[in-house]
Amino acid sequence: MNKRSSKQLLGRTAKVIFFLLVLVVFLFPIYFMTITALKTRSEIETRTTIYPHELNMKNFREMTRGPWKRAIINSIVVCVSSVALCLPVSFLAAYAFSRRPFMGDIHLYFWLITNRMAPAASFVLPFFAIYTNIGLFDTKLGLLFSYTLFNLPLAIWIWMSFMEAVPKEIDDAAFLDGFSVWRYFLRVFLPVLKPGLITVAVFIWMFSWTEMMFAVNLTAVASKTLPAQLTVTVMRLGYGVDWGMAAAGGTISIIPGIVLVIFTKKYLTRGFVPLRRL
Amino acid sequence: MSDKRYLLIFPAIILLIFNSIFPLVVVLNYSFTKPFSDNPVFEGVDNYVDVLHSSEWWDAFKRNALFTGIALAIEVPVGLLFALLIRGKGKLIDIVSTVVIIPSLIPFVSVGILWRLMTRTGGPIPLFMGFFGVAYTLMTPKSAFWTLIIMDAWHWISLVFLLLSASLVTIPEVYYTAARIDGSTKWQTFRYITFPGIKLSLITVLLLRIIDSFKLFDENFILTGGGPGRSTELLSFFIIKKGIREWVGGFSAAASIIYLVIVILLCYLLISFLTKGKGMLER
Structure with missing residues (x-):
């Protein structure tokens, strides 16, 4: 013993x-x-010290004005509008895929998912060419559109896994009671799918918040997001990098992730489950 | 009812035609011409031949494959170990599992900055390595490459951990109880209960990580910028460099298409494996 x-x-x-x-x-x-x-x-x-010997708030104060402030606001605007655009669109598409079989749906679905897997690098050049021609270059709208390329497939994918878990008998009962499709969504389907709603929103937000490839190559000045602004700071050659500033921006860029992991951890775990089943 | 389903899917399709099909057509068009020149004429498959004859392309490809192999060999076993050890109830476990997830939610740029800070001359890692008598610097090709791998592991072990923990939870507790009563060893329990339960997730995470490592760009761009020399130049970086910086559009477009085909083949492999040929939509 x-x-x-x-x-x-x-x-x-x-x-x-x-x-x-x-x-x-x-x-x-x-x-x-x-x-x-x-x-x-x-x-x-x-020197390398493991705590600041002299506290300096200048870097963080710099974050609240000029290009940094603009970058942070841009990031938030793009993220919020991505969620606002992709959440309903992906919801409707996922509903069609999971509940209403139609001709060619399997092929369409496969094509959707491959968009999520496609390397962003392959799309930078054409986006750049298209956007400079139609005036979407260096606009938040352009970024929002380019992000849907990855956001939509991912969102549909996650929605699907949640919807599959809802028994189809609920649909039938609601429609027998004479519900219209929209009333059914609002009164029956969405309340059941609340965890799904949160998971999808979190994933769209996180993807848009962390995206850098498009943010760097499809913007110039006015609509640089936080990751793009950070890239500019770090890649500035010749002058020497202002590491204090880069670190302050980096610290701010981490905050949403930490907040989300604390409040929505169980949804995050759930969000990865569809990857197992596809 | 039957017409409404097309209506439901319409917005998604419109958005993706504009954002996926249209750019693809453009890049395909570029790949057969010499774009951005005064006289963009049809050149057939010249650009593709150029790419496949370019040693730079093959170097980037081999480097990317090597990177993927080593990174996965670290991430998957360590992630699995984490998932096996960090589970159950308790305050410490809650904290640790939360902390382990955090890296996957940090913007890739910030991961790059974080590691630039850690590996700067006189930074914590060179100091730490110096303590053991190893002179470390990002300036040699070998150490830059390995730093990239370690950074990737630090960043993505969280994903392996998340996915595998999510699937470990789905194994019924009774299986373990039964195994304990039958007196099976720890290895036997793992081999015959845990492993079959997470096998599908394990393969998913493997393929997912393979695809993502083939797409790696941001951290590469920030941490080493492809250098020193071209020693850490991976595929994405190569394409962006050719297309945006060196402005050889046709070559870059052809490389993009080849790259896209490689990744989509990997993706196809992933999907057909996971669904075991049953088709994507389970009905």
């Missing part, structure tokens, strides 16, 4: 040490970026 409990204690200690190690490996880089944003430029350039 004694031997067994000491072995258990050893196992538990090993586990706790392992957990702490994991925490350090995953949190330290984030912590280091945050404190770098709080250091003075000379401290960043001259």
Whole structure:
């Protein structure tokens, strides 16, 4: 008995040490970026310290004005409008796929999903050419449209998995009661699918928030998003990179992810389930 | 009712025609001509021949394949280990599992910045390595390549973890109880209960990570910018460099198409495996 409990204690200690190690490996880089944003430029350039010896709020204050403020606002606008556009559109399409079989639906669905998998790099050149011709270059509307290329398939994919779990008898009962399609959506279907709604919204938001390929190549000045602005800061050659500024922007870019993981963790896990079944 | 279903799917189709078909037509058109020149004439498959004869393309391709292989060999076993160890109830487990997920929600650019900060001359990682007597710098091709891999692992172990934990939960607890009563060893339990339960997720995550590693761009762009030399130039980076920076549109377009075909083939493999030929929509 004694031997067994000491072995258990050893196992538990090993586990706790392992957990702490994991925490350090995953949190330290984030912590280091945050404190770098709080250091003075000379401290960043001259030595590596694990806490700011002289607190400097200048970098974060810079985030609230000029190009940084614009970039943050642009990011939020593009993300919110992506959710607003893709959420209803993908909902309707997913409903059609899951409830109303039609000719060629399987091929259409496959094509939809491959859009999610297609490399963004292949689309940058044509988007660039098209957008400069029709005046969508360097506009938030252009970014919003280019993001739908990936957002829509992903959203439909996740919606599908949630809808498949809702028994079709509910539809029949509602329609027998004389519900119209729209009334059925609002009164019956959507309330059941609330977790799905949240999951899809979170995923569209996160994708739009983290996207960089289009944001960098399809914008110039006015509609740079936060990732694009960060890229400009880091890639500026010749002057030396202002790491304090880059770190402050990076820290801000992490906030939505952390908020989302804390409040919607169970939905996130759920959102990955469709990937298993397709 | 029968006409309404097309109405339902109409908005999605319109958006994707504008954002997917239309660009594809444009890029296909480019790939057969010399675009942005005074006289863009039809050149047949010249651009494709150029790409397939270009050593730069094949270098990028091989580098990308090597990168994918090594990154997966790290991410999948470690992610699986995490999923097996970090489960159950408890405050510490809650905190750890939340923290492990965070990297996958950080914008890719910020991951790049984070690792640039960590690996700068005199930064934490060179200092840490120096402590063990290893001189570390991002400036050599080998260490740049390995740093890219480690960064990718740091970033995407979270995805492997998330997916595998989600599928571990679906294995009924009674199986484990039965195994315990029958006195099976830990390895046997894993081999005959856990593994079959997560096999499908495991293969999904493998293929998903293969596809995503073939698309990697942002972190590559920020961390190393393809350098030193061309030692960390992956496929996406190569295409963007050719198309946007060096402005050889036809070549880049042809490379894009070849690249797209490779990724879609991988995707097709993924889907046909997962559905076991049953078709995409289960009815």
